[in-house]
Amino acid sequence: MTGQRLSEVLDGALAPCLDQLLTPALVIDLDAVQANIAATIARVGGEDRWRPHLKTSKQAVIIDLMLDAGLRHFKVATCDELGLLLRTAGSRAVDVLFCYPAQRASLTAVLALARAHAHARVLVLADSPAHLDAIAAWSRALGHTSPLPVMLDVDLGMHRTGSIPAEWRERPSVPEPLVLAGLHGYDGHLTWAQREQAQLGYDALVELATALCSGPAAPAPSTLELVTSGTHSYAHALDHPGLRAGAWRHSVSPGTIVLSDRRSHAAERDIGLRQAAFVATRVISAGPDRVTLDAGSKAIAPDVSPPSCAIVDHGELEPQRASEEHLPCRVQPGAASPELGRLLWLIPEHVCTTVNLYREAVWIRGGRYVGVGPVGASGHGCGLPDTSLVKPPREG
């Protein structure tokens, strides 16, 4: 493959199935996924220091690669992600943080999944002291009496979830059946450049952990885990002396890093990430100085300001604001427009929300098409059993 442009490699991989391939399509390079997993494990210093968030990958095939690489600690945000992980892990004992403030319905689902996978350790997240009490009360009401590990969500300045350290200090103990398992401090508001600010947040987290571990009935630091940082701040956390040196276990939790996207430049440079997720698209319309691709906001997530993607090896095409199924691109003056039907490759600005738009992914490995499979945890299931009185009309 040396000397070949990325778009040529990708074109070559899908050449055998191009006549059937409907676009837009999510395409995952499994070699790149595997390389990113290995590079991240090496960078963080071992499998136990990485608790990847599965919100990015959402696919059993990728979870399987993570498990094969020796990863056993994970983070999820939805019951669908939790179910997918537990089913994929099978008899492999995993440790998973349900990293979202559970409400009674989601706690019910989480506990049911935990019961059905007894060899897995499932942890929940408490948003505030009041939420801690609510989780404990709901657990008891649901008949869950065995110890349920809980992490306290600490707001380190993102102001999205969690409570500030001072609030948690006032609640040094947790009610039964909960057992304090650690602290969670996610600083997704910070960038690679904001090292000092990140480290101040970790100082506060370490101070809180130290305070919670002092006193006669306090947990031993060795029983706690401090979970921090995603793709844009893990480097700051790995260097933090207090996180590293404590008797607790410290882990970072980047998720985007597995697939990479346009926003992961710093991590890409730091550990040599490879782009593993693409959207295959075709030119469906051409006008003067403009081509339109079949990859609108239902194919590339629009939760960033335009452009929401880059076009591999086509710097002369500038993606504009997308509509639902259309992505108009300006053709730079003097440049040739790609012909109608031409296959192009997009790299999303935000891969996590883009993956979530797809029911299935096309896999390539060794520069070849190797299959297609479900994005098993995309979207949101409602959790209700299928007892509908309204029968959907039979198709066909």
Ligand SMILES: Cc1ncc(COP(=O)(O)O)c(C=O)c1O
């Ligand atoms: C709580 C939490 N942890 C970890 C992550 C992973 O961060 P990243 O996507 O930057 O890798 C996220 C991302 O949204 C998150 O919300």
